Amino acid sequence: MNILEVKGLEVIRNAMKVLTVEHLAVAEKETLALIGPNGAGKSTLLLVLSRLLKQQAGTILYRGQDVSTLGDLAYRRKIGLVLQDPLLLDGSVFDNVASGLCFRRVPKAEIHQRVDDWLEKLGIRHLRNRASRALSGGEAQRVSLARAFVLDPDLLLLDEPFTALDTPTRLRLLEDFRLLVQQSGVTVIFVTHDQNEALLLGDRIGVMMAGRLAQVDQPEIVFNAPASAEVAEFVGVETIIPARVIHQAEGMVIADTGTFQVEVVGDCRVGQDVYICIRPEDVTLLLDSDGSSSARNRLEGVIIRTTPQGPLERVVVDCGCPIVALITRASATQMKLQTGTRVRASFKASSVHLVGR
């Protein structure tokens, strides 16, 4: 059953339509990660879903009931909200975690039991009486999460809660958060601009582009078969080349870029204008003199740029159009790859994804 369903949502600010969501449904116990570039409307959607911002058109259904008839307060008391900054109140950790329960006038004994329980689960029991102003960023965010979880919400809305944290703290908290979501079975809508966070937490990923939900799908579909060139670019597909389908037979397609032809596993009609999308990690580089490969596509070219990217090397090969490959630093050193080196970029027909233009 869907816990939340959005239909025909529109948000207008200063006579500009800043958010349009035709349809979005979130199933019970699902974690939906919303990703997208800055200004794509992710946080606006979250504010609308938490009824802190009113839409100009459309309906939000909570368990099939229109939230406007349910009432804002009644609806908000079924959800938990965690923002990017913890925004803790002046007081102790206990006071902060208990605040939502106090607003609901939960009996004191129950407040103590529930707060202590969640402080324990988030590993911050020892901070119980510490002043909120004396906490580190990671501790404060744990308090913020405990403050939301303690309410036992049906739906948890989070707006980039880990963004401001340093990497080790973020990774530890992410893992703890993932386990807590699994254990509690809470439904989660999670805004992030970090694709790794989305992959780690999301049962499905929604990609927002320019105020629209461009794609909502399983993570592997979003990352390997993006719905548009914009989504492809955002999810890390670095090679996006316009082409036209010139042949189609037995589940194989040949697309012509004007410079070279690419074989693709897929089903498109001949004459269709498409974008060829290739993820950089799917491209293998061979030295010109190297032997054969099982990959259907082999393009000769010259390296025009190499850039270190963590333990990897990002290599751009000019094959008439730039093809981007991501290879290990060790391979790059062993193959003595540098600007000007002639290489062959190869990739499988099944690694290429075609997007309609």
Added chain:
Amino acid sequence: MEMIWQGITEAIRLLFSGDPEVMEITLLSLRISGLATLISLLIGLPSGTLLALGKFPTRKFWMSLVNTGMALPPVVVGLVVSIFLWRSGPLGSLRLMYTPTAIIIAQTIIAAPVVTGLTAAALQQLDPRLEQQLLGLGATRWQVIWALWREARLPLLAALMAGFGSVISEVGASMMVGGNLRHYTRVLTTAIVLENSKGEFAIALALSFILLLLAYLVNLLLTWVQQRKPQG
């Protein structure tokens, strides 16, 4: 120097001898200014909150009006209140002119914009997303306001101190609407003016020290409340 020393010794003598007239004047000052500050708080806290958190088209206009009100000259307030309370004025039938109530009205008009303006400023300096977070935690509108007042309690108490300070020390309005009537509307500031005009500088100085001591004690109490550590 000798005059100042005389003033200090006279002040100590008046304080410790329990001079009934001085006690009466001091208590009346405290009662009038305390009540005016309390009424200003009742007006200023909700109005300042509305100005800080409300979203209505004329908000900036009201804000500028309140900010101007914070610099209201007491004599102008005294003049306007006198016109209203004068026997032939619009509120003359109430017979409030030259009564402690008239002074309370005038002092409230002086202190209310101060409390309102500083309340609005205190709430506006809070993170605007805090209101969203509180609503997201399931707080009602009143619970949000109460939580924001608690968060801004230090500058809010400063607003209260500023309001009290502005009325306990004013003389123009109290003199004009109170008339400085002995045993009835004579407060510390009007008594100081009177003693000064009589050339009784030592008594004027003594009353000034009492006024300063009173202002200090009230602010000491408010500062103690303000600087208390939140209970964990």
